[in-house]
Amino acid sequence: QQQVKQSPQSLIVQKGGISIINCAYENTAFDYFPWYQQFPGKGPALLIAIRPDVSEKKEGRFTISFNKSAKQFSLHIMDSQPGDSATYFCAARGDTGNQFYFGTGTSLTVIP
Amino acid sequence: GAGVSQSPSNKVTEKGKDVELRCDPISGHTALYWYRQSLGQGLEFLIYFQGNSAPDKSGLPSDRFSAERTGGSVSTLTIQRTQQEDSAVYLCASSLSGPRSGNTIYFGEGSWLTVV
Numbered sequence: 001q002q003q004v005k006q007s008p009q010s011l012i013v014q015k016g017g018i019s020i021i022n023c024a025y026e027n028t029a030f031d032y033f034p035w036y037q038q039f040p041g042k043g044p045a046l047l048i049a050i051r052p053d054v055s056e057k058k059e060g061r062f063t064i065s066f067n068k069s070a071k072q073f074s075l076h077i078m079d080s081q082p083g084d085s086a087t088y089f090c091a092a093r094g095d096t097g098n099q100f101y102f103g104t105g106t107s108l109t110v111i112p
Numbered sequence: 113g114a115g116v117s118q119s120p121s122n123k124v125t126e127k128g129k130d131v132e133l134r135c136d137p138i139s140g141h142t143a144l145y146w147y148r149q150s151l152g153q154g155l156e157f158l159i160y161f162q163g164n165s166a167p168d169k170s171g172l173p174s175d176r177f178s179a180e181r182t183g184g185s186v187s188t189l190t191i192q193r194t195q196q197e198d199s200a201v202y203l204c205a206s207s208l209s210g211p212r213s214g215n216t217i218y219f220g221e222g223s224w225l226t227v228v
Contacts, residue, residue, distance in 0.1 A: 043219030098168045098211050102154035
């Protein structure tokens, strides 16, 4: 059973546009929600993360929006650039246990 | 080293053979994770080591999978009698301390295993 559901599977955006990737979860015990960026042939790298006590976190062009009541969170990439083309994974951590639960990933392509 | 180092980067093996995948975490990191990434799937947790504590093996998919971590540093993931469904990228990650600490988890580039 997929603990974190991610959509869309793939996304094509024009340079300068906004990329939006959505994730949803069911387990209300999750208490930390990171996003990872993965380039081909590389391991995932932490991009930005949020805790459920805030509704939004912004770092540069990257923003996480968090809706605790809906159990949804999303990544917004403003002014998308070709260099942002990568696979993005959302994840969630439970309040117990040692693992992070990952979404299935979104392949983002930014067209020049 | 500067980052998490994994070897081999690519491995093709015949069905039924055993394979060993190695992970060298960032120096000083006490927490070490193994994840598996299959095509079109998210990352699947396999096992977690923290210092000298007993590992969390709750994610290992079968008894053909095992892992050890020697001296609190290098880790080896062993898959016995490999099956085609074992084909995936095996990712190792490390962090300064455990997942509850908030420390960033750093992933290696992975070992791509193909079972033919």
